[in-house]
Amino acid sequence: MQELITKVEQWFIDRNLHTLDGTGQLVKLQEEVNELKDAYEKNDREEMIDAVGDITVVLIVFCMQTGLDFEECLASAYEEIKDRKGKVVDGVFVKEAY
Template sequence: MSGKTDCKDLNKLTHAINLWSIERNLHLQDPTKQALKSLEELGELAKALLKNDREELIDAVGDTYVTLVILCQQLGIEMSDCVNAAYNEIKDRRGKIVDGTFVKEVAG
Protein backbone atom coordinates (compact mmCIF):
# COMPACT_ATOMS: atom_id res chain seq x y z
CA MET A 1 0.00 0.00 0.00
CA SER A 2 1.69 3.14 -1.12
CA GLY A 3 0.53 6.64 -1.88
CA LYS A 4 -2.39 8.58 -0.51
CA THR A 5 -5.86 7.09 -0.45
CA ASP A 6 -9.24 8.68 0.15
CA CYS A 7 -11.06 5.44 0.91
CA LYS A 8 -13.94 6.06 3.33
CA ASP A 9 -14.71 2.37 3.93
CA LEU A 10 -13.33 1.60 7.39
CA ASN A 11 -13.28 -2.15 6.76
CA LYS A 12 -11.18 -1.69 3.61
CA LEU A 13 -8.85 0.69 5.42
CA THR A 14 -8.48 -1.74 8.32
CA HIS A 15 -7.61 -4.51 5.87
CA ALA A 16 -5.07 -2.22 4.18
CA ILE A 17 -3.52 -1.42 7.58
CA ASN A 18 -3.21 -5.14 8.29
CA LEU A 19 -1.49 -5.71 4.94
CA TRP A 20 0.82 -2.75 5.56
CA SER A 21 1.72 -4.22 8.94
CA ILE A 22 2.48 -7.64 7.44
CA GLU A 23 4.69 -6.07 4.74
CA ARG A 24 6.75 -4.51 7.54
CA ASN A 25 6.74 -7.59 9.79
CA LEU A 26 4.91 -5.66 12.53
CA HIS A 27 2.28 -8.36 12.91
CA LEU A 28 4.83 -10.64 14.62
CA GLN A 29 6.16 -8.07 17.09
CA ASP A 30 5.56 -7.69 20.83
CA PRO A 31 2.01 -6.47 21.54
CA THR A 32 3.21 -4.78 24.73
CA LYS A 33 5.36 -2.43 22.66
CA GLN A 34 2.45 -1.83 20.31
CA ALA A 35 0.22 -0.94 23.27
CA LEU A 36 2.84 1.60 24.35
CA LYS A 37 2.81 3.02 20.82
CA SER A 38 -0.97 3.40 21.13
CA LEU A 39 -0.50 5.31 24.39
CA GLU A 40 2.05 7.56 22.70
CA GLU A 41 -0.49 8.36 19.99
CA LEU A 42 -3.14 9.08 22.64
CA GLY A 43 -0.71 11.56 24.19
CA GLU A 44 -0.43 13.28 20.82
CA LEU A 45 -4.23 13.32 20.66
CA ALA A 46 -4.42 15.04 24.06
CA LYS A 47 -1.80 17.56 22.98
CA ALA A 48 -3.75 18.34 19.79
CA LEU A 49 -6.92 18.86 21.85
CA LEU A 50 -5.13 21.23 24.22
CA LYS A 51 -3.73 23.20 21.28
CA ASN A 52 -7.10 23.12 19.49
CA ASP A 53 -5.21 21.91 16.39
CA ARG A 54 -7.77 20.21 14.15
CA GLU A 55 -5.22 18.92 11.62
CA GLU A 56 -3.10 17.32 14.34
CA LEU A 57 -6.25 15.99 16.01
CA ILE A 58 -7.30 14.19 12.83
CA ASP A 59 -3.79 12.79 12.43
CA ALA A 60 -3.63 11.63 16.05
CA VAL A 61 -7.01 9.89 15.95
CA GLY A 62 -6.00 8.14 12.74
CA ASP A 63 -2.60 7.16 14.11
CA THR A 64 -4.24 5.82 17.27
CA TYR A 65 -6.60 3.72 15.17
CA VAL A 66 -3.71 2.34 13.13
CA THR A 67 -1.79 1.34 16.26
CA LEU A 68 -4.87 -0.35 17.71
CA VAL A 69 -5.55 -2.26 14.49
CA ILE A 70 -1.97 -3.56 14.54
CA LEU A 71 -2.29 -4.42 18.24
CA CYS A 72 -5.40 -6.47 17.48
CA GLN A 73 -3.56 -8.19 14.65
CA GLN A 74 -0.67 -9.07 16.98
CA LEU A 75 -3.13 -10.45 19.54
CA GLY A 76 -5.06 -12.47 16.95
CA ILE A 77 -8.34 -10.61 17.44
CA GLU A 78 -10.43 -8.60 15.00
CA MET A 79 -10.86 -4.87 15.54
CA SER A 80 -14.48 -5.21 14.43
CA ASP A 81 -15.09 -7.79 17.18
CA CYS A 82 -13.68 -5.37 19.77
CA VAL A 83 -15.82 -2.47 18.55
CA ASN A 84 -18.90 -4.70 18.29
CA ALA A 85 -18.41 -5.94 21.87
CA ALA A 86 -17.97 -2.38 23.14
CA TYR A 87 -21.05 -1.15 21.30
CA ASN A 88 -23.16 -4.04 22.59
CA GLU A 89 -22.05 -3.13 26.10
CA ILE A 90 -23.03 0.54 25.79
CA LYS A 91 -25.97 0.52 23.37
CA ASP A 92 -28.66 0.34 26.07
CA ARG A 93 -26.71 2.19 28.74
CA ARG A 94 -28.49 5.04 30.47
CA GLY A 95 -26.91 7.90 32.32
CA LYS A 96 -26.39 11.62 32.34
CA ILE A 97 -23.79 14.23 31.46
CA VAL A 98 -21.82 15.52 34.45
CA ASP A 99 -19.23 18.23 33.80
CA GLY A 100 -19.16 17.29 30.13
CA THR A 101 -18.67 13.56 30.73
CA PHE A 102 -21.24 10.78 30.37
CA VAL A 103 -21.73 9.02 33.69
CA LYS A 104 -23.54 5.71 33.40
CA GLU A 105 -26.53 4.96 35.57
CA VAL A 106 -25.79 2.30 38.16
CA ALA A 107 -28.17 -0.65 37.90
CA GLY A 108 -29.94 -1.50 41.05
Protein backbone atom coordinates in the same frame (compact mmCIF):
# COMPACT_ATOMS: atom_id res chain seq x y z
CA MET B 1 -13.89 0.67 6.73
CA GLN B 2 -13.00 -2.98 6.13
CA GLU B 3 -10.89 -2.01 3.12
CA LEU B 4 -8.87 0.45 5.21
CA ILE B 5 -8.40 -2.10 7.99
CA THR B 6 -7.16 -4.63 5.42
CA LYS B 7 -4.72 -2.06 3.98
CA VAL B 8 -3.36 -1.24 7.46
CA GLU B 9 -2.97 -4.94 8.27
CA GLN B 10 -1.19 -5.56 4.97
CA TRP B 11 1.22 -2.69 5.65
CA PHE B 12 2.28 -4.41 8.87
CA ILE B 13 2.45 -7.85 7.22
CA ASP B 14 4.66 -6.46 4.45
CA ARG B 15 7.10 -5.26 7.10
CA ASN B 16 6.90 -8.48 9.13
CA LEU B 17 5.56 -6.60 12.15
CA HIS B 18 2.32 -8.57 12.49
CA THR B 19 3.78 -11.37 14.63
CA LEU B 20 5.07 -9.22 17.50
CA ASP B 21 3.40 -9.57 20.91
CA GLY B 22 1.64 -6.18 21.07
CA THR B 23 3.79 -4.71 23.85
CA GLY B 24 5.30 -2.07 21.59
CA GLN B 25 1.86 -1.05 20.39
CA LEU B 26 0.75 -0.35 23.95
CA VAL B 27 3.68 2.06 24.33
CA LYS B 28 2.85 3.62 20.96
CA LEU B 29 -0.82 3.92 21.93
CA GLN B 30 0.06 5.95 25.01
CA GLU B 31 2.25 8.26 22.91
CA GLU B 32 -0.52 8.79 20.38
CA VAL B 33 -3.13 9.46 23.08
CA ASN B 34 -0.80 12.08 24.56
CA GLU B 35 -0.45 13.66 21.11
CA LEU B 36 -4.25 13.75 20.80
CA LYS B 37 -4.55 15.42 24.19
CA ASP B 38 -1.93 18.03 23.24
CA ALA B 39 -3.64 18.71 19.90
CA TYR B 40 -7.01 19.03 21.61
CA GLU B 41 -5.64 21.47 24.16
CA LYS B 42 -4.20 23.57 21.30
CA ASN B 43 -7.47 23.25 19.34
CA ASP B 44 -5.38 21.96 16.39
CA ARG B 45 -7.91 20.12 14.23
CA GLU B 46 -5.36 18.75 11.75
CA GLU B 47 -3.24 17.29 14.54
CA MET B 48 -6.35 15.82 16.19
CA ILE B 49 -7.27 14.11 12.92
CA ASP B 50 -3.73 12.77 12.60
CA ALA B 51 -3.69 11.52 16.20
CA VAL B 52 -7.08 9.78 15.95
CA GLY B 53 -5.92 8.09 12.75
CA ASP B 54 -2.66 7.02 14.37
CA ILE B 55 -4.51 5.67 17.42
CA THR B 56 -6.78 3.66 15.15
CA VAL B 57 -3.81 2.21 13.25
CA VAL B 58 -2.12 1.25 16.53
CA LEU B 59 -5.30 -0.44 17.78
CA ILE B 60 -5.72 -2.35 14.51
CA VAL B 61 -2.17 -3.72 14.64
CA PHE B 62 -2.43 -4.42 18.39
CA CYS B 63 -5.49 -6.54 17.64
CA MET B 64 -3.64 -8.25 14.81
CA GLN B 65 -0.61 -9.01 17.00
CA THR B 66 -2.71 -10.37 19.87
CA GLY B 67 -5.22 -12.38 17.87
CA LEU B 68 -8.16 -10.04 18.35
CA ASP B 69 -10.50 -8.82 15.63
CA PHE B 70 -10.72 -5.00 15.56
CA GLU B 71 -14.28 -4.93 14.23
CA GLU B 72 -15.37 -7.54 16.77
CA CYS B 73 -13.90 -5.41 19.57
CA LEU B 74 -15.74 -2.33 18.32
CA ALA B 75 -18.99 -4.27 17.94
CA SER B 76 -18.60 -5.65 21.45
CA ALA B 77 -18.10 -2.16 22.88
CA TYR B 78 -21.16 -0.89 21.04
CA GLU B 79 -23.28 -3.79 22.30
CA GLU B 80 -22.19 -2.90 25.82
CA ILE B 81 -23.13 0.79 25.54
CA LYS B 82 -26.09 0.81 23.14
CA ASP B 83 -28.81 0.71 25.79
CA ARG B 84 -27.01 2.60 28.55
CA LYS B 85 -28.74 5.40 30.30
CA GLY B 86 -27.04 8.10 32.30
CA LYS B 87 -26.11 11.74 32.33
CA VAL B 88 -23.22 14.05 31.54
CA VAL B 89 -21.22 15.23 34.53
CA ASP B 90 -18.37 17.69 33.92
CA GLY B 91 -18.35 16.77 30.23
CA VAL B 92 -18.20 13.00 30.82
CA PHE B 93 -21.07 10.53 30.36
CA VAL B 94 -21.73 8.71 33.64
CA LYS B 95 -23.85 5.59 33.31
CA GLU B 96 -26.74 4.91 35.63
CA ALA B 97 -26.09 2.42 38.40
CA TYR B 98 -28.19 -0.69 38.01
